[in-house]
Amino acid sequence: MARSRRSRRTLTVVILVVLSLSLISLDLNGRTHSLTSGIKSVANDVYAPLRRGVLDIISPIGNFFAGAFNYGSLQAQNEQLQKTIGELQASRTERSFEQRQLHALMKLQNLPFLQSLPTVTAQTIDQYSSNFTATITLDKGRADGVDVGYPVVGAGGLVGTVIQSFHHTCVVQLVTDGKSKVGVTFGRTNQYTAIVDGQGPGSSMTADLVPPRTPVHKGEVMFTSGLQAASYPPGIPVASVRSFHTGSGASQETIEVDPRANLSELAYVDVVQWAPPPP
């Protein structure tokens, strides 16, 4: 009796393990990925409004307490924001002429210019849903013209790339995610190239494949390179140099960089409707 119960128990867990492994291989297999992606898409379409409803109920309570405890800092933050808005408005007016010129030049060279590309403004509805990936979820999906591979910008620079697109939502892999790799250029005339590697949530990013003793300086901004087969259009600020050194005998310079985009303030972002050119 006890033996039959034990063997039934073992059989159950073996079936469940085989089933799980089959689902994982279906998801990771390029040809059958659309099946699991479709299931996820339907589930996300059902789940997103439910989650929003729950948030609508609990958010006012959280906001009330957050507002009560942080009133002083909120006031200071508001004043700082007003000042920044004023500065940005002034700088925008000054830059409009230069931008028009640059736009015309880029057009002549047949290069996509970020401000000439169509964008979809999206709201962040979920951040870091898993402890193991640096991702955010946006409230725009395929129905709004958002597709897998589109770059996402906002809060001062490149935020990441769309890795999953559902009907009305999409998942964006942040530049800090361990899987993120961005080709960048830097230097006075953008003569140097590197790969900015994400090192996982909470860890600083690195700029790799930079030859030893390449001149860089602290705070130097790196932009997407837009080289052939690049995943991003050129000219998007990606990261700024935090520290650099070349170890003795090292084959490359060690450069630590910080994301240009303020990834802790991602309430709204722009999805750039730009897909990498086919190889």
Place this chain on the structure above:
Amino acid sequence: MTGRSIVRLIFVIFVVLMAQQTIMVALRVGGAHPDLVWLLPITAALIAGPETGALVGFWAGLAFDLVLPTPFGLSALVGCLLGFTIGSLTTATDPEATWVKPVAALTGSVAADMLFAMLGAVFGQAQMVQIDFLALAFVVGVSSVILVFPVGRMMRWALEGESRRRSLVPATADGRRW
């Protein structure tokens, strides 16, 4: 499992999923947030044994997989292994003993997160091991010890009448409940 238990279980999984994705993800300490999903197979295994623990772990994991950016089926795999292991290891203990729930929640949740990351890396998601495991273990461990009690209450309600554990000590020997 009866039809009533299945309906209640679906409700409990939904409530825990919503709590995870709305409240828990906002409670980030050192880049990590509590992981409620593992508490479902742990509490189910403590109440109804390894088989139910594995089944609850599988279905709860699958529900979470639908909304997570990690490989589809990975949480289900870890959940069913966790439920089965916790159920098997605690068969000979009194599930009502004060120490069982927090100890199972602490060790089970931390071990499940480690296994989840390692299996993710095995399946080609190398970035899943590029995290601060110390912060993760601390946040998940402490939160699981606290949250195992409310989740356990919900699971006991869902599995009412399903308790078929074979324990050396009667489950209601001292009359304590979750």
